[in-house]
Amino acid sequence: xxxxxxxxxxxxxxxxxxxxxxxxxxxxxxxxxxxxxxxxxxxxxxxxxxxxxxxxxxxxxxxxxxxxxxxxxxxxxxxxxxxxxxxxxxxxxxxxxxxxxxxxxxxxxxxxxxxxxxxxxxxxxxxxxxxxxxxxxxxxxxxxxxxxxxxxxxxxxxxxxxxxxxxxxxxxxxxxxxxxxxxxxxxxxxxxxxxxxxxxxxxxxxxxxxxxxxxxxxxxxxxxxxxxxxxxxxxxxxxxxxxxxxxxxxxxxxxxxxxxxxxxx
Numbered sequence: 001x002x003x004x005x006x007x008x009x010x011x012x013x014x015x016x017x018x019x020x021x022x023x024x025x026x027x028x029x030x031x032x033x034x035x036x037x038x039x040x041x042x043x044x045x046x047x048x049x050x051x052x053x054x055x056x057x058x059x060x061x062x063x064x065x066x067x068x069x070x071x072x073x074x075x076x077x078x079x080x081x082x083x084x085x086x087x088x089x090x091x092x093x094x095x096x097x098x099x100x101x102x103x104x105x106x107x108x109x110x111x112x113x114x115x116x117x118x119x120x121x122x123x124x125x126x127x128x129x130x131x132x133x134x135x136x137x138x139x140x141x142x143x144x145x146x147x148x149x150x151x152x153x154x155x156x157x158x159x160x161x162x163x164x165x166x167x168x169x170x171x172x173x174x175x176x177x178x179x180x181x182x183x184x185x186x187x188x189x190x191x192x193x194x195x196x197x198x199x200x201x202x203x204x205x206x207x208x209x210x211x212x213x214x215x216x217x218x219x220x221x222x223x224x225x226x227x228x229x230x231x232x233x234x235x236x237x238x239x240x241x242x243x244x245x246x247x248x249x250x251x252x253x254x255x256x257x258x259x260x261x262x263x264x265x
Contacts, residue, residue, distance in 0.1 A: 082164025
């Protein structure tokens with residue numbers, strides 16, 4: 001029997017609604033809750049860094065995030081294309097096509113993660129010569145921040161295809177719920193680092209750990225949301241990856257323009 005028709009614990013007579021209409025209100029509620037958590041975290045952490053480590057350290061932290069934010073452009077909107085194609089093929093009951101999409105996207109995103117890793121290493125090594133005068137005595141801290149936040153972006157990019165599978169299965173509740181839960185854990189971890197006398201490197205380690213935890217949970221959740229999910233190298237189709245890249249580039253234009261406008265103001 002089609003694994004898209006039945007799931008564990010479902011009524012064997014009534015097919016499962018794969019359009020997402022049955023959980024749209026819940027998805028919206030969880031999404032708003034996750035946004036609320038992010039807003040609260042944005043108020044707490046910068047003020048705690050300022051109070052515990054000083055304004056200069058807060059500036060270094062913001063500098064690290066500003067630099068790493070540009071690395072996200074390497075993803076080229078591929079995650080959004082995963083969501084689109086997974087939803088399309090899942091609605092048609094074509095599990096094989098879903099697996100090809102997931103496998104091709106993951107292979108492409110892993111290559112992009114490798115590019116981000118290289119950028120992270122180059123920026124970390126070149127940081128003293130490029131920004132040494134502006135960072136003054138905070139060069140060592142800045143190198144750790146850029147390195148670890150860059151590695152967080154590597155993890156996010158390499159595994160974000162699984163987030164696309166979740167949203168393609170209309171499980172925005174799982175996607176945003178994991179984000180909110182991991183953000184809470186990360187905030188408490190960062191507060192612990194600050195209260196125990198840790199520095200920016202400790203905060204960056206916690207951020208990397210939270211990102212790894214979040215995407216590890218998304219991998220498990222994606223397999224649960226789509227029971228027939230298989231991500232295999234033999235299922236990679238570069239023609240599929242190319243189509244997804246083309247779609248992602250078009251859908252990412254608003255994000256790119258918004259990021260550049262914010263960073264250039």
